[in-house]
Amino acid sequence: MKFKLNTKSEFARRAELSFPRGKIQTPAFMPVGTNGTVKGMTVEDLKSTGAEIILGNTYHLMLRPGDEAVKELGGLHKFSNWDRPILTDSGGFQVWSLGDLVKISEEGVRFSSPYDGRKIFMTPEDSIQIQENLGSDIVMAFDECTDYPSTHEQAKESMELSMRWAKRCKDAHKSSSALFGIVQGGMHEDLREESLNKIKEIGFDGVALGGLSVGESKEEKTKILAFMADKLPEDKPRYLMGVGKPEDIVEAVRYGIDMFDCVLPTRNARNGQLITSTGVVNIRNAPYKMDQGPIDENCDCKVCKNYSRAYLNHLDRTNEMLGSILSSYHNIYYYQSLMRGIREALENNLFAKFVKDFYNMRGLEMPDGPL
RNA sequence: GGAGAGGUGGGUGAGUGGUUAAUACCAGCAGACUGUAAAUCUGCCGCUUCGGCUACGUAGGUUCGAAUCCUACCCUCUCCA
Numbered sequence: 189m190k191f192k193l194n195t196k197s198e199f200a201r202r203a204e205l206s207f208p209r210g211k212i213q214t215p216a217f218m219p220v221g222t223n224g225t226v227k228g229m230t231v232e233d234l235k236s237t238g239a240e241i242i243l244g245n246t247y248h249l250m251l252r253p254g255d256e257a258v259k260e261l262g263g264l265h266k267f268s269n270w271d272r273p274i275l276t277d278s279g280g281f282q283v284w285s286l287g288d289l290v291k292i293s294e295e296g297v298r299f300s301s302p303y304d305g306r307k308i309f310m311t312p313e314d315s316i317q318i319q320e321n322l323g324s325d326i327v328m329a330f331d332e333c334t335d336y337p338s339t340h341e342q343a344k345e346s347m348e349l350s351m352r353w354a355k356r357c358k359d360a361h362k363s364s365s366a367l368f369g370i371v372q373g374g375m376h377e378d379l380r381e382e383s384l385n386k387i388k389e390i391g392f393d394g395v396a397l398g399g400l401s402v403g404e405s406k407e408e409k410t411k412i413l414a415f416m417a418d419k420l421p422e423d424k425p426r427y428l429m430g431v432g433k434p435e436d437i438v439e440a441v442r443y444g445i446d447m448f449d450c451v452l453p454t455r456n457a458r459n460g461q462l463i464t465s466t467g468v469v470n471i472r473n474a475p476y477k478m479d480q481g482p483i484d485e486n487c488d489c490k491v492c493k494n495y496s497r498a499y500l501n502h503l504d505r506t507n508e509m510l511g512s513i514l515s516s517y518h519n520i521y522y523y524q525s526l527m528r529g530i531r532e533a534l535e536n537n538l539f540a541k542f543v544k545d546f547y548n549m550r551g552l553e554m555p556d557g558p559l
Numbered sequence: 560g561g562a563g564a565g566g567u568g569g570g571u572g573a574g575u576g577g578u579u580a581a582u583a584c585c586a587g588c589a590g591a592c593u594g595u596a597a598a599u600c601u602g603c604c605g606c607u608u609c610g611g612c613u614a615c616g617u618a619g620g621u622u623c624g625a626a627u628c629c630u631a632c633c634c635u636c637u638c639c640a
Contacts, residue, residue, distance in 0.1 A: 218594095220594075220595065222594095222595050223595085227595080227597095227598085228598085243594075245594085245595080248595085248596095275594095277594050278594085280594075281594045281595090282594090282595095282596085284594095285594090285595080285596075286596065289596080302596060328594075331594095333594075370594090396594080398594070399594095400593090401593045401594090402593085427594090428594095429593095429594040430593050430594040431593060431594085432593045433593065436593070448593095449593095449594060450593050450594080451592085451593070451594085451595045451597090452592070452593050454595085455592065455593090455595065455597065455598095455599080456591095456592060456593095457598095458597080458598045458599080459591085459592065459597080459598075459599065459600090460598095461591090461592080470589085470590085472589095473588085473589075474587085474588070474589095504598095505586095507598070509598070511598085512598050
């Protein structure tokens with residue numbers, strides 16, 4: 189992977205990542221395709237939104253159909269027909285989200301398959317191997333996503349385990365794919381700094397911030413982003429894992445983040461929430477039943493051009509799958525156009541104006557911070 | 560005409576003397592969702608000036624107390640002629 193920094197605002201950056209499978213313009217949003225599919229979207233649709241990279245997940249694909257099976261079928265790209273870069277999450281997040289179903293030890297993680305109950309033990313080395321079997325372009329280190337809230341001591345212990353695992357991931361990683369390390373440390377600045385230094389010392393192709401947007405307040409998250417902003421490596425991509433809402437993304441870009449992923453645009457689409465330039469629209473609500481307007485007046489996606497709010501309201505109420513499909517398309521399209529807007533603004537030295545307009549259109553006050 | 564079954568809140572449908580303004584599901588009204596155990600989950604869902612009031616086909620009755628028991632009537636469905 190090659191990293192090329194294009195322009196820069198105070199912290200916000202416009203850059204380009206090059207992979208054998210294609211380029212990624214950053215700041216970038218990566219739709220989440222956990223099971224080898226961005227739910228409700230064909231590869232053709234996905235590409236037409238402008239998505240240049242998507243996620244896949246170690247945990248899910250290892251269980252079904254199995255990473256060996258995917259490998260035998262020609263890798264995740266061929267299997268899913270997505271020929272652009274794929275970032276695979278390591279399964280670290282599942283260690284956290286599956287909670288009591290997972291038992292953690294120094295060596296690795298034990299859990300039972302929810303499908304057939306078989307006991308599985310996964311080490312950091314296994315996670316790397318699985319991601320390579322999938323044919324990942326960006327492999328993520330296997331980490332433990334620190335719980336929120338957590339005491340300094342708990343966060344320290346968790347972070348140190350993640351750092352030992354990070355070293356093992358680095359040692360186990362042999363392929364030409366990119367490998368990203370993940371900074372943990374909870375809401376504790378000293379631990380975040382220590383973790384970042386450790387990740388820098390081990391040496392990764394990119395730096396991810398993990399353990400954010402797990403229940404903390406907006407202020408706490410901003411505090412960590414602000415604290416990290418001038419310490420993150422200049423010459424490597426920075427990835428804020430699992431974030432977020434449009435306003436979270438815009439804010440994080442201000443603090444120098446290059447890459448994002450989040451299930452929100454697709455999950456919320458399936459749950460009837462459409463994301464627009466002026467805020468969210470709960471399309472299943474009564475006022476939209478007879479609303480002939482588009483989802484978003486300012487959107488030029490095919491859904492906004494061809495379908496009314498009334499129709500999407502009807503599809504949602506009747507639980508028709510097309511509702512999920514069209515809503516997902518719009519939401520992903522919105523995220524991609526948001527990122528395009530950010531990139532263009534950075535290129536043209538209009539980032540400060542872009543951010544102001546972004547908050548104005550939503551009727552929100554713009555938070556203080558770098559521009 | 561005869562025999563049987565049944566009528567419960569917007570719908571379907573539990574409940575067969577008291578803790579029942581009445582289970583559950585659906586519909587309806589809102590809300591949540593951030594490296595996807597999620598096409599999921601949560602709350603509200605008779606009226607009210609918050610003291611109460613009105614409710615289980617209708618009208619009476621029994622009882623301290625009835626959606627639940629009795630009587631009459633009305634209506635619906637099934638089967639037989």
